[in-house]
Amino acid sequence: MLARARGVLFLAALLFVGITIVHYGALYLFSPTHKAAINTHKDVERQSLSPLELAAFCAKLQSRPRPDRVQKVKAAPSVESWDPTKYLNSGPAEYFRDNLRQDKFYITAWSNAGFTNQFMSYVNMIYMGLVSERIPIVPPFGPDHHIPHDAGIIPFGDIFNLSRAREAMHTPILEWRDLKHLPSLKSGQAPPAEEREQLGCWSTRPGNNPNPLRVSSVVDHLKLDISYTRIPTESRVNPSDGNDDHLVFSKLVRYIYPKRPLPPPNGRYTLMEKSPLGHELLPDHHMTCFDFLYYGTSSPETYEWKFSWAPAWTMVGKHLHFTDKMVELATGYLARALGAFPDQLPHFIAVHMRRGDFANQCWDTPGNCLIPLSKFERRVNEMKLELWEKYSIVVKEVVLMSDEEDPEFWEEIRYLGWTRIDHEEEQTVKRYGHWYPPLVDIVAQSMASGFIGTHDSTFSLVSGRRVEDWNNKPAAFVAKNDKDVYYW
Numbered sequence: 001m002l003a004r005a006r007g008v009l010f011l012a013a014l015l016f017v018g019i020t021i022v023h024y025g026a027l028y029l030f031s032p033t034h035k036a037a038i039n040t041h042k043d044v045e046r047q048s049l050s051p052l053e054l055a056a057f058c059a060k061l062q063s064r065p066r067p068d069r070v071q072k073v074k075a076a077p078s079v080e081s082w083d084p085t086k087y088l089n090s091g092p093a094e095y096f097r098d099n100l101r102q103d104k105f106y107i108t109a110w111s112n113a114g115f116t117n118q119f120m121s122y123v124n125m126i127y128m129g130l131v132s133e134r135i136p137i138v139p140p141f142g143p144d145h146h147i148p149h150d151a152g153i154i155p156f157g158d159i160f161n162l163s164r165a166r167e168a169m170h171t172p173i174l175e176w177r178d179l180k181h182l183p184s185l186k187s188g189q190a191p192p193a194e195e196r197e198q199l200g201c202w203s204t205r206p207g208n209n210p211n212p213l214r215v216s217s218v219v220d221h222l223k224l225d226i227s228y229t230r231i232p233t234e235s236r237v238n239p240s241d242g243n244d245d246h247l248v249f250s251k252l253v254r255y256i257y258p259k260r261p262l263p264p265p266n267g268r269y270t271l272m273e274k275s276p277l278g279h280e281l282l283p284d285h286h287m288t289c290f291d292f293l294y295y296g297t298s299s300p301e302t303y304e305w306k307f308s309w310a311p312a313w314t315m316v317g318k319h320l321h322f323t324d325k326m327v328e329l330a331t332g333y334l335a336r337a338l339g340a341f342p343d344q345l346p347h348f349i350a351v352h353m354r355r356g357d358f359a360n361q362c363w364d365t366p367g368n369c370l371i372p373l374s375k376f377e378r379r380v381n382e383m384k385l386e387l388w389e390k391y392s393i394v395v396k397e398v399v400l401m402s403d404e405e406d407p408e409f410w411e412e413i414r415y416l417g418w419t420r421i422d423h424e425e426e427q428t429v430k431r432y433g434h435w436y437p438p439l440v441d442i443v444a445q446s447m448a449s450g451f452i453g454t455h456d457s458t459f460s461l462v463s464g465r466r467v468e469d470w471n472n473k474p475a476a477f478v479a480k481n482d483k484d485v486y487y488w
């Protein structure tokens with residue numbers, strides 16, 4: 001008897017304990033903190049629950065009040081802000097890595113050669129950021145073959161109005177100087193090894209080229225030490241051609257997209273080149289990076305920037321207007337060249353004659369590739385007519401920009417009645433440094449009411465796009481062989 005009563009008591013106790021466990025278990029299971037945990041470990045949970053348990057779980061979810069029975073709290077309309085600080089942990093830090101947010105992914109790239117080549121590579125990088133949903137981090141411009149080393153570094157945001165671009169593009173665009181403390185722009189010195197941060201990047205160099213592009217001017221300034229891995233051949237315009245420089249943005253995105261990118265095509269990635277300090281890092285997923293994105297395209301066309309519809313231009317480049325300071329500077333130069341007040345500049349046609357190394361860059365008449373002045377003169381006259389007929393504006397002034405250094409050439413220009421921005425007389429290099437003669441010329445070109453450029457020069461090409469898209473005015477190009485200019 002006593003033994004039976006004890007048994008019943010024992011069973012009751014067991015039942016009580018059981019119910020308590022189930023009760024608190026269920027409470028715990030549906031508490032908000034635990035729900036968050038379920039969400040983040042969804043895959044693990046799914047594997048560890050049996051089908052029966054999963055069904056029971058879902059039945060319980062079903063019996064919870066529907067969200068529409070809960071009173072909704074309307075969020076106040078928030079003013080969108082693309083301020084860089086929202087996309088980083090802090091202001092500039094000692095190490096960039098401490099500044100990356102765990103819930104964000106980033107993209108960056110370096111570049112070499114002339115100013116426009118670097119500009120186009122950085123714009124391509126920002127475009128890659130848009131299509132891969134990564135936050136672009138723009139490096140500064142580094143001195144390369146057209147610009148002497150002691151010219152130092154120029155931050156991208158000193159030339160281009162990034163806050164305006166962020167607003168227009170509804171996207172954050174960061175600069176490296178937002179991430180970490182950087183040496184002075186003029187220092188030009190390699191940092192001590194212990195100050196360099198490790199980073200694994202992609203090289204876009206074609207298969208037959210054994211070396212990544214190392215842009216030491218920029219990478220030293222950013223205090224980095226970079227290991228390189230080649231991008232998958234599957235990202236190229238022509239995967240079977242080992243000399244193919246060109247890559248397709250949408251093919252490349254597959255391997256760098258933050259969520260579930262394609263696995264390495266050959267099972268694993270292998271290093272292309274160790275870092276100068278001997279490190280062997282495979283491409284970083286948090287901060288994806290490239291040696292060079294100049295040769296990117298979104299279509300089957302290579303050198304896509306030549307085409308009016310190139311998305312890197314229409315979606316990014318077009319929104320990168322010059323800073324107020326650059327516009328003010330170029331306005332002063334133009335006013336002096338044209339003998340006008342800065343706030344009353346007359347309409348002018350800008351002509352860009354790319355000469356210098358272009359004298360040798362043609363296959364048919366090497367050494368004599370320059371386009372005769374008379375061809376430009378004719379095109380200028382045609383444009384004056386067009387501006388009068390289609391836009392009802394009288395344009396008398398012509399401003400010529402060129403990298404030509406021969407004084408005889410400039411004398412001929414004077415005879416044509418054209419004007420120039422004279423950087424010798426203005427002492428531009430002495431006053432502002434070696435970057436400024438081309439920068440002032442580029443900004444001045446963008447302010448023209450008509451533009452005539454040199455075929456095959458990216459310097460000309462981008463100025464033509466600005467005049468067309470910003471000023472709604474015509475642009476045209478002159479080539480040695482007229483049939484070369486049927487599109488732009």
Ligand SMILES: Nc1nc2c(ncn2[C@@H]2O[C@H](COP(=O)(O)OP(=O)(O)O)[C@@H](O)[C@H]2O)c(=O)[nH]1
Nearest residue numbers: 114115116117146401402403437438457458459
């Ligand atoms: N100041 C000045 N420099 C120029 C001019 N044209 C070319 N250059 C220099 O030559 C470089 C040409 O390189 P880049 O800008 O990449 O354009 P591209 O070689 O013409 O396609 C420029 O960056 C300038 O340094 C010009 O009209 N004025």
Ligand SMILES: *[C@@H]1O[C@H](CO)[C@@H](O)[C@H](O)[C@H]1NC(C)=O
Nearest residue numbers: 161162163164322323324325
């Ligand atoms: C950027 O552009 C805005 C207008 O959109 C202007 O108010 C601002 O002063 C510009 N900033 C710089 C640095 O040029």
